[in-house]
Amino acid sequence: MIENFLAGSATLFGDPFTIGIFIFGVLGGMLFGAIPGVSMLTLAAILLPFTADLSPAQGVMLFAVIYCTGTYGGAITAILFNIPGAPENAPTAFDGYPMTQKGMAGKAVGAAVLCSAIGGVASALVMMSATEPLAQWAIMNIGPPEIFALVFFGLAVASSVGGRTIWKGWLSVLLGLLIATIGQDPVGGINRFNFGYSDLAAGIAFVPAILGFFAVSEIFIQAEKNVSGKYSAPKFNVDFPSFFELWAHKIAVVRSIFVGFFCGILPGIGATLAAFMGYGEAVRWSKNKAEFGTGKLEGVISSETANNAATGAAMIPLLALGLPGGALTAMMVAVFQMHDLEPGPLVFYNSPELIWIVFAAMFYANLSILFVGLIETKTILYLLKIPFQFLAPMILMLASIGAYISRGLVLDVIVMFIAGIIGFLLRRSGYSIPGIVLGLILGKIGEQNFAQGMQMVHYDLGTYFSRPICTILIVAGVLTLLKSLHSAFFQKPKIS
């Protein structure tokens, strides 16, 4: 492994043009992740056609680097403005934004930098040492029933932590699942809920919906506060967390690495569920559950470690099985295909140099989050000093471009603004926007794997429980639900 890693590093740093692409990927991912309204997906969508002029290794490496640094970059906007740069940063906002409101933005961003780097590096190391055996294990043990069970568990966790009550948490998730059913059904390709519009046959695209629910609705919320004279600018602060503050959460970091890696390794699941589960587990194991959501450093640490730990793991199903784990890894498949390559087991034998350049680049990209991220953080915190009258139209415009660019459809911009209005109204009533987004992302995956699983077990649901991983995940999901229901019926309300 070490020889391969060194060879990959030598190829990466032996060519000035490849170094340039690497640096562009690191800075571009961080910048686009950290600009409210656009995300790493916007940058990736713009760059995709240009990768045809690069070598396959350079193209895939560029996207892998953007994936690592963009996943971290999205935490900045989640913490500073309550606008997650990507769905995987949504749980970061739960505690990150309250920390900003309390004047602790520096601590939250500092923790996000360090934990993203730790999670990412750990994940890259495991990926380099165990891609092939892990892929083999996944092939043998993970099938559609397990993926469906994990989706169920993830949705149970999301509904249990977000929203004002469990009912509102579940209604949010169910709304996301319902939106995901718009478009063709994943088994028979039959058009559903398109209301006569042919553009809806492809379904509601993730990017505009996510931008609408997160970015646009947040602008509306702030605008409403401004109109009613309740708007107060976030407090500026650049104090980083001390070593001891971070060391106190070492168990949360280790737990989130495991959670993130497990979620990342499963095809189609990716970093979003990892972040939710990392956060959910932090809440579950904490002695001070009530402090979560009010600005607890552990919340930021858990979510950011888990989502970056999933980045390396997400490369395993992509490279070993050819199955993408999210939107950005799906674009990587397109890069492979542009160069007449197919990701899958054969790529390890046919193009080992490509694999090891990508592995080495991801390792160094995660390391660079620590160094570049710390410098960037000190600068980016000054965003808080920009008046919101300037920032709001800028964010709306960037979001419009981000929504349009992904498919080149004006419909997506309209969908984004409608999602923004719905998000605004639902947030005012205590519904969970991250819950809607997670339902939207996991809906199709859940349905597809449920259908495949049912076909596999000949519609005998009991067979699901003869599979240990599946049983554990379903039982964990049911217990999570029962616990939330118990507190809904028997706990005293928080606010009178």
Added chain:
Amino acid sequence: MGKLGRTDIFEAVFWLLIAIIFFAFSFNFNQPIEIYKFGATGWPRVILFLMALVALGNFYQAYSKGSTAQEGRVGAKENDEPIEYTSTGQYIKTGMILILPLLYGLSLKPVGFYSGTPIFIALIMIAWGERRVRFILTNTLLIYAILIGLFMLVLNAPLPQGNMSPFYDISAFMLKTKTQLDQMF
């Protein structure tokens, strides 16, 4: 009425209506799939059934405990202090802020990005309560320049050009100028 408020009743009606309307529309694609017993309607109908069930649970919760946050919920803090509207002007201002972006989105096809964007930026600043003409003009130009510089000149991203004269001509002029600049350098 227990602890029910008007909003709670409205919410229950809203969710139940969504469930009923979508259920009615599900008959439009109620076709069997040869390889899948539950067909195209199975999954959405389960979601709609659960939605109706949870909406009733939400209603019961509001009836018995009021619209209060449960302990251990996160992300609900921002809603703890609901904003009270004291004048019609506030409703109009908030309504404008919500509707303006949607109108901009709807105008993109005929008007295009290049002509519609500066107008929208200025309008949204006014809707936000900004009245300093100099501030509005300077910042509109600055934001527009940043967007054009980044997406048109650096990233060469395709943006909507509009299909109505004279907006289409303005877009064509800008793109032509950009091509000439590219050729010069």
